[in-house]
Amino acid sequence: MPSHILIVEDDPMNAKLFELLLTRKGGYTVEITEEPPRVLERAASGAVDLVIMDVSLSNSELDGAPVDGLAIARRLKTDPATRHVPILLATAHAMKGSREKFLRESHADDYIAKPIVSSDELIQRIEALIERRSHASPPAAR
Amino acid sequence: MGTAMRHERSERGTPAAAAGAQEPAKRRHGPGRLATRFLGGYLLAALLSGVVLWGVTGYVCGRLRTAGGARLAQLAATVAATVPAEEHEALTSSSDENGLPYQRLRARLSAIRQANRGLRSVYTLARLPGARTWTYVLDARPARSPLAHIGEPYRMSGAPELLLALEQPVWTRRVTSHLGERTFSAFAPIRDGSGRATAVAGLDAAEDEVLGPERQFAREAAVFYGLLLVAIAFAGRAHYQKRRAEVTRARNVEAQLALHRLAETVARSRGDVELLRGALDVIARGTGIRHWVLYQRAREPDRLVVAATRELPRGAEETLRPDPPAAGAASPASRAAWTREPVVCGESTANLPAWGRGEGPGERPIRACVPLVDGGETTAVLQCFVPRGRGFGTEDLALVRWMASQLAQGLKRRELERRDQLLASYMLRTGEILIGADAGGAVTYLNPAAERALGARSDELRGIPLDALVQPVESGTGASLVEAVQRDGTFTGELWCVRVDGSRFPVAVNVEAVQDAAPGRREIVLLARDVTEARERERQLRAQRAAVETLNDRLEHANERLREADRMKNEFIANTSHELRTPLNAVIGFATLLEQGVHNSSEERETFARWIRESAEHLLGIINDILDLAKIEAGRLQVVLEPGDAAEAIRSAVQTMRSAAARKSLGLAADLEAGPLPMLMDSARLRQVLLNLLGNAVKFTDTGEVRVRASRDPESARVVIHVEDTGIGIAREKQSLLFRKFSQVDGSYHRRHQGTGLGLAITRTLVERMKGTIEIESEGPGRGTRVTLTFPAYAPAAPSPSALEGEGDGPGDSAPVHDGSAVSDRTA
Numbered sequence A: 001m002p003s004h005i006l007i008v009e010d011d012p013m014n015a016k017l018f019e020l021l022l023t024r025k026g027g028y029t030v031e032i033t034e035e036p037p038r039v040l041e042r043a044a045s046g047a048v049d050l051v052i053m054d055v056s057l058s059n060s061e062l063d064g065a066p067v068d069g070l071a072i073a074r075r076l077k078t079d080p081a082t083r084h085v086p087i088l089l090a091t092a093h094a095m096k097g098s099r100e101k102f103l104r105e106s107h108a109d110d111y112i113a114k115p116i117v118s119s120d121e122l123i124q125r126i127e128a129l130i131e132r133r134s135h136a137s138p139p140a141a142r
Numbered sequence B: 001m002g003t004a005m006r007h008e009r010s011e012r013g014t015p016a017a018a019a020g021a022q023e024p025a026k027r028r029h030g031p032g033r034l035a036t037r038f039l040g041g042y043l044l045a046a047l048l049s050g051v052v053l054w055g056v057t058g059y060v061c062g063r064l065r066t067a068g069g070a071r072l073a074q075l076a077a078t079v080a081a082t083v084p085a086e087e088h089e090a091l092t093s094s095s096d097e098n099g100l101p102y103q104r105l106r107a108r109l110s111a112i113r114q115a116n117r118g119l120r121s122v123y124t125l126a127r128l129p130g131a132r133t134w135t136y137v138l139d140a141r142p143a144r145s146p147l148a149h150i151g152e153p154y155r156m157s158g159a160p161e162l163l164l165a166l167e168q169p170v171w172t173r174r175v176t177s178h179l180g181e182r183t184f185s186a187f188a189p190i191r192d193g194s195g196r197a198t199a200v201a202g203l204d205a206a207e208d209e210v211l212g213p214e215r216q217f218a219r220e221a222a223v224f225y226g227l228l229l230v231a232i233a234f235a236g237r238a239h240y241q242k243r244r245a246e247v248t249r250a251r252n253v254e255a256q257l258a259l260h261r262l263a264e265t266v267a268r269s270r271g272d273v274e275l276l277r278g279a280l281d282v283i284a285r286g287t288g289i290r291h292w293v294l295y296q297r298a299r300e301p302d303r304l305v306v307a308a309t310r311e312l313p314r315g316a317e318e319t320l321r322p323d324p325p326a327a328g329a330a331s332p333a334s335r336a337a338w339t340r341e342p343v344v345c346g347e348s349t350a351n352l353p354a355w356g357r358g359e360g361p362g363e364r365p366i367r368a369c370v371p372l373v374d375g376g377e378t379t380a381v382l383q384c385f386v387p388r389g390r391g392f393g394t395e396d397l398a399l400v401r402w403m404a405s406q407l408a409q410g411l412k413r414r415e416l417e418r419r420d421q422l423l424a425s426y427m428l429r430t431g432e433i434l435i436g437a438d439a440g441g442a443v444t445y446l447n448p449a450a451e452r453a454l455g456a457r458s459d460e461l462r463g464i465p466l467d468a469l470v471q472p473v474e475s476g477t478g479a480s481l482v483e484a485v486q487r488d489g490t491f492t493g494e495l496w497c498v499r500v501d502g503s504r505f506p507v508a509v510n511v512e513a514v515q516d517a518a519p520g521r522r523e524i525v526l527l528a529r530d531v532t533e534a535r536e537r538e539r540q541l542r543a544q545r546a547a548v549e550t551l552n553d554r555l556e557h558a559n560e561r562l563r564e565a566d567r568m569k570n571e572f573i574a575n576t577s578h579e580l581r582t583p584l585n586a587v588i589g590f591a592t593l594l595e596q597g598v599h600n601s602s603e604e605r606e607t608f609a610r611w612i613r614e615s616a617e618h619l620l621g622i623i624n625d626i627l628d629l630a631k632i633e634a635g636r637l638q639v640v641l642e643p644g645d646a647a648e649a650i651r652s653a654v655q656t657m658r659s660a661a662a663r664k665s666l667g668l669a670a671d672l673e674a675g676p677l678p679m680l681m682d683s684a685r686l687r688q689v690l691l692n693l694l695g696n697a698v699k700f701t702d703t704g705e706v707r708v709r710a711s712r713d714p715e716s717a718r719v720v721i722h723v724e725d726t727g728i729g730i731a732r733e734k735q736s737l738l739f740r741k742f743s744q745v746d747g748s749y750h751r752r753h754q755g756t757g758l759g760l761a762i763t764r765t766l767v768e769r770m771k772g773t774i775e776i777e778s779e780g781p782g783r784g785t786r787v788t789l790t791f792p793a794y795a796p797a798a799p800s801p802s803a804l805e806g807e808g809d810g811p812g813d814s815a816p817v818h819d820g821s822a823v824s825d826r827t828a
Helices: A012-026 A036-045 A069-078 A098-106 A119-136 B002-012 B015-028 B030-082 B085-090 B094-098 B100-115 B160-165 B207-268 B272-287 B316-320 B332-339 B394-429 B448-454 B481-488 B532-596 B602-634 B646-663 B683-699 B759-769
Strands: A004-008 A029-033 A050-053 A087-091 A110-113 B119-127 B134-139 B170-176 B181-191 B197-206 B291-298 B303-310 B343-345 B366-374 B377-386 B433-437 B443-446 B470-472 B490-498 B504-515 B522-530 B642-645 B667-672 B678-681 B705-713 B718-725 B773-778 B785-792
Touching: A004 A012, A004 A036, A012 A029, A012 A119, A012 B532, A012 B602, A029 A036, A036 A069, A050 A069, A050 A119, A069 A087, A069 A098, A087 A098, A087 A119, A098 A110, A110 A119, B030 B100, B030 B119, B030 B170, B030 B181, B030 B197, B030 B207, B085 B100, B085 B119, B085 B181, B085 B197, B094 B100, B100 B119, B100 B134, B119 B181, B160 B170, B160 B181, B160 B197, B170 B207, B181 B207, B197 B207, B207 B272, B207 B394, B272 B291, B272 B303, B272 B394, B291 B316, B291 B332, B303 B316, B303 B332, B332 B343, B332 B366, B332 B377, B366 B394, B377 B394, B433 B448, B443 B448, B448 B490, B448 B522, B470 B504, B481 B490, B481 B504, B481 B522, B490 B522, B504 B532, B532 B602, B602 B759, B642 B646, B646 B667, B646 B678, B646 B683, B646 B705, B646 B718, B678 B683, B678 B785, B683 B705, B683 B718, B683 B759, B683 B785, B759 B773
Parallel strands: A004 A029, A004 A050, A050 A087, A087 A110, B667 B705
Antiparallel strands: B119 B134, B119 B197, B170 B181, B181 B197, B291 B303, B291 B377, B343 B366, B366 B377, B433 B443, B433 B522, B470 B490, B490 B504, B504 B522, B642 B678, B705 B718, B718 B785, B773 B785
């Protein structure tokens, strides 16, 4: 059964691109959302093997306040029910130091800068994260 | 004064010395000495008069005795004459005693004896020739005595006068044993017819018979002498009293004179040393004591310093040097200074100056020390050295104390006068304002500085209330300075001083209520300093400080702005990077999919190609914005103004935006005034501005509509364009940030809307280049936004276009200037 990936992305064109890349080149199943409650719910459901998280989210609100991808990731990583789900930050914020800053602030597992020049690398990263997670913690939620 | 001295003595334990000093004084000094002198004189007079009287009496008595003797001898001669020698010779034996001649002769003698009182016996003596012994012949003694018979030897036959009596009558004094009393005897020759004498007549008389007058005289002389002595004594006493009164008077006068001289000396002397020396001279003359030293008390350390000396040997200062005034001080002067009571002592020889021969007060002089006390504090000590023999008595001490107190007063007065003079001269010369007022606050005195400052003479202002001359700095407090000072006793602070002409100047004042002689009444003294200049300096200083602070603020502000600009620039770069990367991701991603041909249907391929193109166009828009901004920053943005129709530009822009609005299901409408809206414009730039504003409106509006309204305001002769939406609006506090370069209203990563934040900054710059204005209004978040543009309307008859020209870099004196390379590559 293919791994299921949750894509959190506000730009429809980029979301579409991720969907195409992941389904056609990686053979994953995907779902797309920019609604934070939905993200939390799906991650907690145990159906999601990995989250690809954009940082700048134009339309996302949680508990009545705008949130960015970093805040959602942090929320996922502090909740015991969702802590085990790997998160890959995929963002166009790619200034010097952004990677370290974002990983530190969000507790996300990995970071990849847009534009994604190599789709192969993206898939490799995803694979590695899923692999690591399945070894590190037994699939309790599965 | 006795109390103090006695007390002093008992305390010092030297009563012997002090008593020794005092006793001779009573005898010798002053009236006592005078009395002694007078007593001596009296004794001398008595002695002399006694001697004289004694001599005179002796002489007179001698004469009286001689006279008495002579009378006796004469009586003897009378007796002899009554005895006829022949008859007498015949009586040779005791048998003759019964004869008539004997009886007759004896009766004659008895008659003579009885006739002369005081005659003890009358007799005759005969000496036989060749015999040495005299024998009685006749004896006419009183009956009661044993009668000597004829031929009975005369007991004192050897007496030489008997032989002499044969020649002449003689007398002598002797003790006749048989009577046991002193007698005078006289003898006279009994001569016969031829003048020969063989017998003598004798008689014994009681001593009184001869000495009576003499003794009488002597008694009288003694009485006289006694009277004389009494007389002399009375005369002497009277004289003594007179003299004593004179002396006392003279002494008092002298003392008074001395005090006057002291006062004069103190008043007239020019220097302190002269003053003190003069004072010592006067005191010396007034007291008759020659050797003096005056110590003045110095502080820190507390000690007595020789201030002046009189008739003290050279270098005496070194010898004297008293120890510090203290309870057990060795030096009498220090003790006096400490106890503030006189000290008299005569035993110690310590610290005694060595006088030359005959100059000093002699061995072991008495030292008397009298403190000069001022306000309960010893300020100086007056010390004298008195010869031991002269003594130093209570009167001396009283006088010295008097002198000392006068000197102390004089010095004090002098000091006060000097201070008064100093103060007076200070008050006259100082620039400080001095105003005196009575207890009620009426001005009584102004010094010259006050007169100058107030612009009036002292007599013009005398009597007016002090409160009229000064005003509190904070007007309206209504507090009276006079009342405040009478209540608190003092006031220090700043006031206005009011000149006669009504103008005023700031003064720093110190006001005191000064206790007057009458209790309860307190005069007021106001000391003031004109602080106009100080105030001015303060003001300038404050201004300078304020200027520096402003400058600092500005610098700080500029710094802050620079930091802010830097921060925004970094943020801008980060955002620009993000905005460029996001479409690039799509471009690269879809291109990759196309290239790899993963399950591509032809429809899909077309979609991918379109998305790639749209993303690229989006990239181009961003790049253009950045370029525009770079031009603005570099000052190379070119705007070419030429007459045109704003309405046309608006319609074109609205047409362009229609599809975008339609995608969001927004209404897009243009309400335009009928006819053209002529204005000077760069049509491409105006279009850019409108597209930007419409783009924003569409971007920030989710429901409702976007509306453009344009009209010409005849009043201001401007074209007014409104771009309104029903979108999210802008919080008031953030509206001012909108036009700042690199500005983003919300800098966090959850921005709802994409964009570099450059649009409005560029827009405003363009509007301003076209002489227009731009304002953004919003009632707040969620209440929609209205952007208002105004531009000068263009009328052909309007002033020379050059006045309306955008960039002033051309010599434009005629029609619109086409200004070099219009840069915008953007096309509608």
